[in-house]
Amino acid sequence: MNQVPLNFREYWQETLASLARYPACPELEPIPLRSTAFATLYGVRVTSVGPYRLFGYLSIPAGTGPFPAIYYSPKYQSVLEIIPQGTANLIRSRYITFSLAGRGQRNADTPYAAMFPGLLTERIGDAAAYIFRGIVADSVRGLELLLTRRELDPTRVVVVGNDLALMTSTLTSGATHVVAAPALFYKTAELAIRTHAYPLEEVNDYLRTFPARAEAVRRTLAYYDLRAFAPGLTATTLLMAGAPGTLFDAQALKPLVNALSAEVTVHESEQSLYRDGLYAEQWMATQCGISDLQRILPEHWRD
């Protein structure tokens, strides 16, 4: 693999120190339209490094708890979902859920509105200023905020997302479980040249236009490669691999799996959102001791 930068730890310590300089100053506002008999939804404003004001959706189940929690780290899309599309709303009756928009996503797009495609290469030629340095900090801030909820059971906190889920769970304590689907920051430059598909195609576009910046891009990406984070991860992990033969299949992810110090399960995609989704839901429910999974599955997935 590419060398882990000698100052990898310092780079991220500095990032976290910058984040710590800004108090979160959370504001919670109930959203009656999205609240139900089984869960109350809040819009959350919180400050991250910059300073930059973010937005998230926090759902708290009815009842006394403590509840397991799912933290949906920022996705690579403009839209912020309350829970991922296709997830049964009733999942909010069993888990606290918190989804966060990183800087640039909708509801967190002032003053910076991200473009998709475009975000992945925003200031990628400068590791210190790369946009994802702030977004990773945003994601850490989100988890920190979630962990302050008194309704939360700290022994059952699942972070779900793409590469950011794994990075976040490594950089800050509190995640007990991770469900991660690498898509952006695993062997990025190496895999990008093997595809025309976005978002990795953004890197190809960038390097075709600015070939002289290739070395700078490689340097920046080295700070974000999941293999560099892997030894620091302790949370029990479900790695969602691509289907056999695809860029992120189980074979391709082997170096990452080998580098993880955490207990890890690899699920190779069956190219079915039903089968893959059901597997992840079952895994989380088992890990969190949810006994009535059928009740919180989408209707068309139930037995």
Add this chain to the structure above:
Amino acid sequence: MPKTVPADYQSRVRKPHDFDAFWDDVLRQAAAVPLEAEVVPDPLRTSDDVEVFEAFYTSLDHVRVASWYCRPARRAERLPAIMFLPGYQMDPPIPKEWARKGYIALSVAPRGKLRSNRHFNPGYPNLLTYNIVDRHTYAYRGFYVDTWRGVDFLLSRPEVDGARIGVVGSSQGGGLTITTAAMRPEVRAAAAGAPYLCGFMDAIELTHTYPYEEINDYLRLHPERLAEVENTLAYFDGINFAERIACPIVMNIGLQDNVCPPETGYALFNRIGASDKQLNPYDGHGHDAGRSRHGAIVDRFFAERLLSER
């Protein structure tokens, strides 16, 4: 195992008596708005084999609509075109892959989407219920027209063979494919996957997932508005557009679709007016609707109907 889905599912939606008059009036209003088509080269996204442009045109209510426009770098004088329509929360992609297959390709960002949200931005969630009690200002009135105007944009391009235009999309893109194929006779072939915006009132009982759950949220807060909501949605339901579709069409649904219930897919398909229609239901698949297996069918479908008519 999940339950079996009835292929003869009957939707509760009824077609309003003035459905055609409503849309004829909307089309009249849209026709009065100049298209003002514009293409701007995007050198960052352009490669040796595909030229990429940001494209813009004006739609209903004078909303400026953005899109991505791609064409093969090496091409014949006139080519068939594919219009790609986006999912509900998808950021419209750059359709380079369609250009690589030999088509001019347009990927539309209807109002409210990223790059088309300066004049109209109801947000996500929210688009589905924005002004849902008034068909004259409901979000999808303009949203639908934005996609139909995409056909006008393609017809304005000298390199497009206007007799060979296809439309494709999945989820919301599938629903928009249905309405576009119904309302624009210039569309010669259509491929709709996991169609959303079809059987709204059925879907909110069959499933409780977003985005349809937005309607349940709305009705929980405003139960007294049920009749108005149902009335508005009847004008926008893809099932009520379906009988107008005359072009060849291929559809795919997932029988374990947790977003767009497969029952509504069946109800839609049974109402499509075209004689050349084909439905591929995929057991063991959810909202992907069997994409990994169905992609080749769509490629072949368009190639036979658009590429081979040279």
